[in-house]
Amino acid sequence: MSQDKERELLLEFSHFGFKYKAQAEPTLHDISLKMYKGEKILIAGPSGCGKSTLASCINGLIPFSYRGEMTGSCKIKGKETSQMSLFEISRTVGTVLQDSDAQFIGLTVAEDIAFAPENDCLGEPDLHQLVKRTADLVGIGTHLSNAPGALSGGQKQRVSLAGVMVGDVDLLLFDEPLANLDPATGKVAVELIDEIREKTGAGVVIIEHRLEDVLHRKVDRIILMNEGRITADMTPDELLCSMLLKENGIREPLYLTALKYAGVRVTPEKCPGGIRTLSLTEEDREKVRSWFRNESGTEAAQEGRVMLEAEDISFAYGNGRQALDKVSVRIREGEMLAIVGTNGAGKSTFSKVVCGFETPGSGTIRFGGSAGWMGLSIKERADHIGYVMQSPNQMISQIMIRDEVALGLRKRGFDEEEINRRVEKVLRICGLWPFRSWPISALSFGQKKRVTIAAILALEPEMIILDEPTAGQDYRHYTEIMEFLKDLRDNGYTVVMITHDMHLMLEYADRCIVFHDGKVIADRSSAGVLTDPELVARANLKETSLYDLAKMCGIGDAEAFAKHFISYERTQVRR
């Protein structure tokens, strides 16, 4: 307690509640929370638990941009936020929003960093100096005249961080900072946040449901939220030993799950908060080893008919960038396949070439053994391969679910009876039948995603390609979408997923094709990819923590260990 008194109290919620003006029920109930300067806390919880609303209360968007009713008290540095202005709050709290691409304001890195001081009327030459100094602090000083959008994912993070740090704030708030990042960049981002905290001594609040990735670096406390309430406020070591994560719809780190499967008793003394701090006894290691059985080879590789065969595909964009360089890929009937790689590695371009959105400079694609594929139009190809874009908002154009799903069929001139039959069928498959007469605007994000998938399935393609099917989804929705896709696969569809999500790769993809610089650099099992350090580094992925655990326990074949984990989970735990 005496220590607490010495530290400056940054943030204090007591019995705080909030109800949005447009909603009947409060989103936040009875929130009590204290945070001191220099602390690093993680706020985790499933979608809709109120964590983003809490973030808006901290940075002042509530009550200044989103109206509603506040109860209780919310103080920043001892002052009620409702008595302050948004600008006053922004001097203390710097916010990095979820989508770093969408929040860039300036045309160049320098202008983006300069935005806040410009608004403070900082004149020359101080403005240029301040920008340079801040850019150097986050290590982006050599890119001042670049457009933020043209930078790599990690550099973008640095720019958005510089943009809020320039104001010398006491508290940095990150709203789902990892949502759109590939695993390697996410890791860099977590390290960067830590580094900046050490340099500036600012407090850090991270809102994120990807717990394992945030725990790559130490956090002081984790605050768990569910249904608008705080359900836990404790150290990571304590929390990870409890059952609270599962109860609150948060995925626990894979190594921890594996330990539990192996019958290891996880206690706070073993420091389970991070794979690096984890210390296991010899007895624990033995338990893991005896749980692990090398089953490689027991599962015969399924050799289906080759459905899509791309050979030596090359493609260059108008600006001369070689996006695909002699890419050859075979996709078999009934496969569930992941295509991974950094942004710009060629994975999206490849799917565009397959769907006919772009015409390759050279190479051929055969579908179902027929070379006639290259002569088909976009529309004709869509009868065989459906393409689902990342955000449902990019596809939905109708008001009612039924119309959206029927759109492609109507355009193809099917009679109304056939349309009704097919729409009913796909709505049932997609679990949307109960909502069939609803307007799309009444659906949740995950449900909207299903509508776009349903609209594609209605055309009865043999194969669907999905761009980031689970981006921004919490564990429950992730599981829901992925189990649904797996059911589709079991119903005979071939499913191809373009993704950054390592859990998805590991748990759901039969096979993984890795793109790098326009080339395919690997084509093997996901467990194999994620336990190969060299491949992981080239493809901007991150080793799964199962790899570290295997090493820790002296298991040489990490790939087999990861495979065992997945098959154990599939056969023993689920259903």
Place this chain on the structure above:
Amino acid sequence: MKGIFNYIDRPSPIHELTGAAKLVCLLLWSFAAMSTYDTRMLIVLPVLSFMLFAVSKIRLRDVSFILTFTVVIMVLNNLLIFLFSPQHGVQIYGTKHVLFTITGRYVVTQEQLLYHLNLVLKYLSTIPIVLLFVCTTNPSEFAASLNRIGVPYSIAYAVALALRYIPDIQMQYHEISQAQQARGIEMSRKESLIKRLRAAAAILVPLILSSMDRIEVISNAMELRGFGKHKKRTWYMGRPFRAGDFAAVGLGILLLAAALVLNHLNGGRFWNPFV
């Protein structure tokens, strides 16, 4: 994916001018081009604008799409005028020098040809200079200089943001239209107008919805970083007015004055060599 047109960053004297000076010059230039049908003046303007193009290092290739589009419209416009009013020139100039007869009332006269020439020259006087302005003006610097000449900074910033998002929106449009084409929505000329309008909606609705998402994010981001805090703000990209800027404004004034003087001497907007 190539943008239709937007800022192209190449060092040149034209790029160095402030956006406000260029805008004022552009406005005066356009008034000059619009106010007169004096062929002599209308020859000077395109020649001048192509010279400026050369100075600016913007290549015709960079703006080829919009230029082709303009040429198509220009040809169409001329054809329609001749089709509906083959004697328009005769009415304007009051004389009739027949060159040859096509059929019936479609008689080609010198007057009509001069009128068409003027029309073509008007296109050439205005379009290239507008393209030049867009391609050589950095949106942020433009906002800064608009603010300098008295435009409120929130409006200036809105203009800059709009300019900045043109390429983004073009890209989004491209992606969405591809995905919608796959579902069978075609914008081809084979379809009837109503069907094409419907098809356009199928692309525009998602485009607008996803843009709205972005607008919310960006406006929150701006507010959280203090946009609108004070009545004034400073500009990282701001530049003081220099000699070149005054020269550009001077050129605009000169051109407009010349056009007005010519109109006065010609006793109207038309220069008539036939009397």
